[in-house]
Amino acid sequence: MAWDDATARAALRRLFEAGLAAADPLVSLPPHLPEPPRNGRILVIGVGKAAAKMALAVERAWAGVPLTGLVIAPHGADLPDPPPGRRIALRFGAHPVPDESGAAAAAEMLDLVRGLSPEDLVLFLVSGGGSSLSTLPAPGLTLDDLKAVNRELLRSGAPITEMNCIRKHLSAFSGGRLAAAAHPARVVTLAISDVPGDDPAVIASGPTVPDPTSFAEARALVAHYRMTLPEAVTRHLAAAVEESPKPGDPRLAGAELRMIATPMLALRAMAEAARAAGLAPLILGDALEGEAREMGRVLGGIALSAATHGLPVPPPCVILSGGEATVTIAGPAGEGGRGTETLLGLTLALEGHPDIWALCCDTDGIDGKSDCAGAIATPESLARARALGLDPRAALAAHDSTGLFRALGDLVVTGPTLTNVNDVRAVLIR
Structure with missing residues (x-):
């Protein structure tokens, strides 16, 4: 040639x-779907840049299966031709700096997963960008606090693993907290990886997987990159009142993860x-x-x-x-x-x-x-x-x-x- x-x-x-x-959710997702439960509800939730298409893949594959749900995608990242009669609602948030609509949708998602039974299935669809889209401040923090943190993270040059260590310790949603809220329901996560090493704890800050990092590590990273953070954030990291769910946490013991697309x-x-x-x-x-x-x-x-x-x-x-x-x-x-x-x-x-x-x-x-x-x-x-x-x-x-x-x-x-x-x-x- x-x-x-x-x-x-x-x-x-x-x-x-x-x-x-190769990474199109319409192709990569359906083979990884679990069997729908015979009894109990199916709740489909998700966050990330691929959220709209991942939700569509589920709707098509489970056309005759009763389900409800909610996913959060970036503003402007809807399907060109949205399907009529959507069963999985679509909300929008901002990336890379979070906004109020994403935070409200994350709070709505947490409410949806509470009070479920062991017969229920939570299908969590996660892809990169979810950390910003589902930013929900931990108690005592505000969204403005977390916006300021995000701006510092983006300027720092820190790799994504270190950024998400800090984010998880300022969140009410990520670092395994979503799966903990859904307990005792069965949680199955379908993930599209955008992170080096495909570590599920890093993808969108791991809302449904245990978090091996700590408040102490987050504080060390803040010091290393000489970040200037709001006083409320500094106090929250120093107090370290409620750690994220760790490996071995019984609330996450039954959670399952399936990687559907990778770099x-x-x-x-x-x-x-x-x-x-x-x-x-x-x-x-x-x-x-x-x-x-x-x-x-x-x-x-x-x-x-x-x-x-x-x-x-x-x-x-x-x-x-x-x-x-x-x-x-x-x-x-x-x-x-x-x-x-x-x-x-x-x-x-x-x-x-x-x-x-x-x-x-x-x-x-x-x-x-x-x-x-x-x-x-x-x-x-x-x-x-x-x-x-x-x-x-x-x-x-x-x-x-x-x-x-x-x-x-x-x-x-x-x-x-x-x-x-x-x-x-x-x-x-x-």
Whole structure:
């Protein structure tokens, strides 16, 4: 195959679409549904960026089964054609900074699961983004307190596992508290992972799984990142009055978790699509973490080695990876996101190499606070940017990577995908 610019761009988009298709809840969820109970109620609840589509998958698979429920999705993340006669109500919340509507829906969800019997089934549908969407302050805290905490977390550069340790110790909903409230009902969680290692205690801050972290760990993280928190939050963490349910808690003993889609599932689908296109795929891993620009620099170095030496994989090839980069913001920031910042760091490392193209995208369709999933970089990206009077290094320093790729016309725009298996990156070497 002749790998010119148009061919390489189209191939990268097809790989991304293959990853999204593998993680589509309409495909991945139905095989994991439990048997409906013969007696008792079925209550379907859920939170996350995939909530609307996960709920639809349940409604279709259990078309003749009596059920009720409620899920919380981000504002604007409804289905294009909502089904008539919904049995699972849809509420909306904000991401990445929580809002009042999400908090009200989380409180409503807690009320729904209380007072159930052992014959009842709670089916919990969880995906990434749920921490913000279901933010419900612990007693003595306010939503404004938690909004301030979220802003500090987003600025800190902390990985998601550490962010969610702090969130769980300020919440009335997460860290196993939802499952504890549903006791003695049977709780089955169907999860789409967006976290490195697929740890269910980290996905949406683990509302239905035991929390192995502690108040002491949360306080240590606050100190480590030098976070400035509201006084009420500082007092709450110091008092440590009510720990989250821990492993071995009898209220969570019968809870069951089924992982229905993961970052590796998407990467394997992308690798299969690469083989079909005549590219040798190499998956570096599904849990790469680190500062976005530095991750881009490392990926660029690996790509240059493949192009020059045929190692770690000979061209034509594609190097795939997943995971969650972080962006540490110390001052004013432009229009950026984890994906485009990684991509710009990679592009600068390549210095216009004529045989390398790359795509960095978030599988939820939203990179940071932008309206894009990510972007594509080409051998001409740096030259084109400079011809427009743009300084790529200055854009990276100002966290304005999305603005630069927008000016080049190279953003990947999907809208909300209604799934979420973290960031994916594909570097094509011809």
